[in-house]
Amino acid sequence: MRFDTVIIGGGLTGMLAGITLQKAGQKTAIISTGQNALHFFSGSFESIKEPSQRIVELFAEAGVRLHYSPGVRLLPLGTFKESALALEDVDIFPTPKFARKVLIVNFSGYHDFFTSFLADGLEKQGMTCRLRFLSLPELETLQQSPSEMRSVQIARVMDRVWEKVVQEVRVLLKDEDAVVLPQVFGLQDTSVPGRIRQGIPAHVVFAGTLPPSVPGIRTLILLKQRYQLLGGTYLMGDEVIRAHTHEGVVHSVATRNLDNHYIEAANFILSTGGYFSKGLISNPFQVLEPVFGLDVEYKEDRNQWYNPTFKEDQPYMHFGVKADENLHALKDGKPLENLFVAGSILGGNRPEFGFAAGQCIKTALFAADQILKK
Amino acid sequence: MKLQEYTSSRHNFEECMKCTVCTAYCPVLQANPLYPGPKQAGPDGERLRLKAPYFFNQALKYCLNCKRCEVACPSGVNVADLIQSARIKYDTTPPKLRDRMLASTDFMGSLARPVAPVVNAVTGLGVTKTVLDATLKIDRHREFPKYSSRSFERWLKRRRKEQTVFPEQVAYFHGCYVNYNYPQLGKDLVKVLNALGVGVQLLEKEKCCGIALITNGMSGQARKNANHNVAQLRQAVLDKGLKVLTTSSTCALTIRDEYPNLLGVDNADVRESVLLATRFIFEKLEKGASLKFKSGYHRKIAYHTPCHLERMGWGIFSEKLLQMIPGVEFTLLDSNCCGISGTYGFKKENYEVSQAIGEPLFAQIRSVNPEVVACDCETCKWQIEMSTGYTVMNPISILAEAIED
Incomplete structure (x- = not known):
């Protein structure tokens, strides 16, 4: 099978690159080994500090609404972090003290939302907190299997019964001017977070839970739909096992599922992610890129891979695949002229593109632009 | 230690x-x-x-x-x-009589075939469904697949000579459904392959792939079938140099992956030669072969990727093949399970869960409102037809309908 561009890695980077290329009339395919890091997405693109019409529009076309308002956002354990660009249901406040009194509400039996930590953190900022639990009959069946009472399971129920949450919270609410709820709303029905905000007469803040991330999965569903509507081919659950490269040009790749049916393309984008997604793998001696065997920037001395103080910045997080100024992948020091690397696989190699989700967006657009410029 | x-x-x-x-x-x-x-x-x-x-x-x-x-x-x-x-x-619990019956697709098929009109009439009766529901716990909502009086094997054996004329040959693992219930799908495959200059042979003697035996706790019997089938495949692939095609995504997955992974039956020497028919046809067309399509053909098709095809990653071949047909208006349905999963949905205790699982898919089909739903799996077909009223066709049958006779 032949495409204009084949994208290896179907997470945020791969889908944004794919959407951009499909919009420009290219025929593309995305090959994805299972699900991706959007399942751990905070909902905020931290490293993007400046407003960008292009990014906001690209997401809006897929039905993902972003807002730009520099400030701080609330983290799941009650601390705050600088942010400017985020999903619409992820609040960014001018200062950490976003209210006087806060009502923190969780569902009975749900263990992936840390209300006490949140309360401690908010009280440190001078806010008074009250914790309450909601019991909804619709959630009782989930509790039969407590190990599986997770964000997504709750979110599926909430798409149907969110109005009950509004009613119950209105009853619980006394003189608080803000309510904190777990981020379990709007998985399929994207209007739910907005309607909850409208229905509760206080500022409603959705705070992060343990994975899977509901806003992340929602973003993934919408981006994937957009990519497929534009005619993109998404190969889910497949893995590139071999690449055929000749004199600095990648010709085709072989995958586990399609065995001897090679996928050919004029250009390739490698966006297989970091360690979690196995875009990078390590053994006791080195850090490797498994698909093409690209050059990886890392420290030779293994003792320098990590900082023994857990909370400190960890050097291994900055290791990544080497690329030239146009993001052509480097192998044995030489660029492969039709292979671009984008997303978390770059690690900290290219600070000008930012980090994490912000890096994914910027490198995805940059790589797609390079291909379209050719 | x-x-x-x-x-x-x-x-x-x-x-x-x-x-x-x-x-x-x-x-x-x-x-x-x-x-x-x-x-x-x-x-x-x-x-x-x-x-x-x-x-x-x-x-x-x-x-x-x-x-x-x-x-x-x-x-x-x-x-x-x-x-x-x-x-x-x-799991050491012996399978129930019902589970044995549901799992023994080829045994039940060979019993029913000679008296097919009677069996079809009887299983279609409300009273039979009520009795089966009460006694065997086979849910009364289910339609039993109709049995055919003539098996596909018999039909193809009669055409053995005309098939040998074609310069290229493949073997066809038709599976229980094509043989006993719906020989037309096999005939459609023969029509399409013949149009591509490919003749179709049977394996010497195939047995049920065994998936229903595996899921119903009869892995011993499944392993016997697997060993038998792998020996048959070796004859076709290694001795005669043939590819072996299936029109059922689940038969393909079972033979290629469940045999080694669940049953411990080594198929490494034949695995790559067992292909879904849509993949084989796509690859032939990609290499330059061509089919003559009827002019004025039009079909609004919604394609559902069966779970097992999704796992194999081969849905792309069926999709691209359907999109190649002139006059086809194509929608790819979201990847969702239809809920039947072979014999699972036939069991009374699973009926409601089965329908709840399928609901997002059914709702999407209703909103797309296609002329036909395309799908490579026979049990998805039963489930979607029963739950939505839309006709479901295998991509091969659509292809056969779209090419000139």
Whole structure:
């Protein structure tokens, strides 16, 4: 099978690159080994500090609404972090003290939302907190299997019964001017977070839970739909096992599922992610890129891979695949002229593109632009 | 030290990093609170089962074996294989009479075929359904697939000579459904392949691929079928140099993947030669072969990727093939399980869960409102036809309808 561009890695980077290329009339395919890091997405693109019409529009076309308002956002354990660009249901406040009194509400039996930590953190900022639990009959069946009472399971129920949450919270609410709820709303029905905000007469803040991330999965569903509507081919659950490269040009790749049916393309984008997604793998001696065997920037001395103080910045997080100024992948020091690397696989190699989700967006657009410029 | 015995397992068990992604994609977990979910039933439970079989949980029977957890897993853990292997290894409950009947598709088929009109009339009666529901716990809502008086094997054997004329030859693993219930699909395949200059042969003697035996706790019989079929495949592939095609995505997955992974039957020397017919045809057309399509053909088609085809990653061939047909208006349906999963949905205790699982797919079909739904799986066909009223056709039948006679 032949495409204009084949994208290896179907997470945020791969889908944004794919959407951009499909919009420009290219025929593309995305090959994805299972699900991706959007399942751990905070909902905020931290490293993007400046407003960008292009990014906001690209997401809006897929039905993902972003807002730009520099400030701080609330983290799941009650601390705050600088942010400017985020999903619409992820609040960014001018200062950490976003209210006087806060009502923190969780569902009975749900263990992936840390209300006490949140309360401690908010009280440190001078806010008074009250914790309450909601019991909804619709959630009782989930509790039969407590190990599986997770964000997504709750979110599926909430798409149907969110109005009950509004009613119950209105009853619980006394003189608080803000309510904190777990981020379990709007998985399929994207209007739910907005309607909850409208229905509760206080500022409603959705705070992060343990994975899977509901806003992340929602973003993934919408981006994937957009990519497929534009005619993109998404190969889910497949893995590139071999690449055929000749004199600095990648010709085709072989995958586990399609065995001897090679996928050919004029250009390739490698966006297989970091360690979690196995875009990078390590053994006791080195850090490797498994698909093409690209050059990886890392420290030779293994003792320098990590900082023994857990909370400190960890050097291994900055290791990544080497690329030239146009993001052509480097192998044995030489660029492969039709292979671009984008997303978390770059690690900290290219600070000008930012980090994490912000890096994914910027490198995805940059790589797609390079291909379209050719 | 028995360390190895207590800690290691197959199916990439050690790769699980407890990320919970699989739980978001399990269709059963969304509909049946009695099911512990793929992470718990798979790698988490396996860790305990390795310590003591006591930890085996009967609720694993609720797993559909749709393998969506495996498609979703970012770490390559074969979650469904872990679950099904545990059922094979630890579940000692003998299968019920009903489960034996549902699982023995070729035995039941050979019994019913000679008296097909009678069987069809009787199984279609409301009173029969009520009796089966009450006695055997086969849900009364289900339509039994009709049996055909003439088997596909018999039809093709009569045409053996005319098939040998074609310069290129393939073998066809037709499966129980084509042989006993719906020979037309086999005939459609023969028509399309003949139009491409390819003749069709039968294997000397195929047996049911065995998937229903595996899921109904009859793995011993399944292994016998697997050994028999692999020997047959070797004859076709190694001795005669043929590719072996199927029109059922589940037969293909079972022969290629379940044989080695669940039943321990080595098929390495023939695996790559067992192909879904749509893949074979796509590859022929890609290499320059051509089909003559009727002019003025028009069909609004919504394509549903069966779970097992999703797991194989070959849905793309059926999709692209349908999109090549002039006059086809194509919609790719979201990847969702239809809920039937072979014999699972026929059981009374699973009926409601089965329908709840399928509802998002049914709703999407209703909103797309196609002329036909295309799908490579016979049991998805029964489920979608029963639940939505839309006609479901195998992509091969659509192709046969679209090409000139």
